[in-house]
Amino acid sequence: MSTTHAAKAAAFPPRLQAIGTLDAPYRPMLSVAELPVGAMRRITVGELDVLLVNTDRGIFATDDRCPHMSAPLSIGELDDCIVACPLHEGRFDLVSGDTARMPTTGGLDAEGVYHPTWSPAGLDPKVDPPGKKAEARRLTRVRRLRYYPVRISAGTIEVAIPG
Numbered sequence: 001m002s003t004t005h006a007a008k009a010a011a012f013p014p015r016l017q018a019i020g021t022l023d024a025p026y027r028p029m030l031s032v033a034e035l036p037v038g039a040m041r042r043i044t045v046g047e048l049d050v051l052l053v054n055t056d057r058g059i060f061a062t063d064d065r066c067p068h069m070s071a072p073l074s075i076g077e078l079d080d081c082i083v084a085c086p087l088h089e090g091r092f093d094l095v096s097g098d099t100a101r102m103p104t105t106g107g108l109d110a111e112g113v114y115h116p117t118w119s120p121a122g123l124d125p126k127v128d129p130p131g132k133k134a135e136a137r138r139l140t141r142v143r144r145l146r147y148y149p150v151r152i153s154a155g156t157i158e159v160a161i162p163g
């Protein structure tokens, strides 16, 4: 991965732009020097935790909440443009907003299609006893990522934040 390109905003699927950001003001978040390629950072604005990620495709801003059960993606792992959640092994593609790997708990994908539980290699399959907990996991939908528009201004990363 290159570490020398000039900082730029990454393109994201327009239909996945976060609600309320069309006319939202851009707010300074970090200097570009504080977010080298390959880095992830949480920035909190009011009640909103934003994940800033610098990749070879540019800088993305999305919620610092896993689209499965809201774990902080900023303490997960970044591999190229795939973010791995620290909680249930879910992986999310920053370029498309899609789930690259469903969580171990299974559940519904963004289209509402059910996926069973699974276990990482070498671990025994985890069987949920029937009940509300299993039902909640089965009915939890893993939605696509949502994005906040990013721009670079005078060496500062600015993000459109509603409110």
Ligand code: FES
Binding pocket: 066, 067, 068, 069, 070, 071, 085, 086, 087, 088, 089, 090, 091, 103, 104
């Ligand atoms: S909270 Fe992220 S995969 Fe479950």
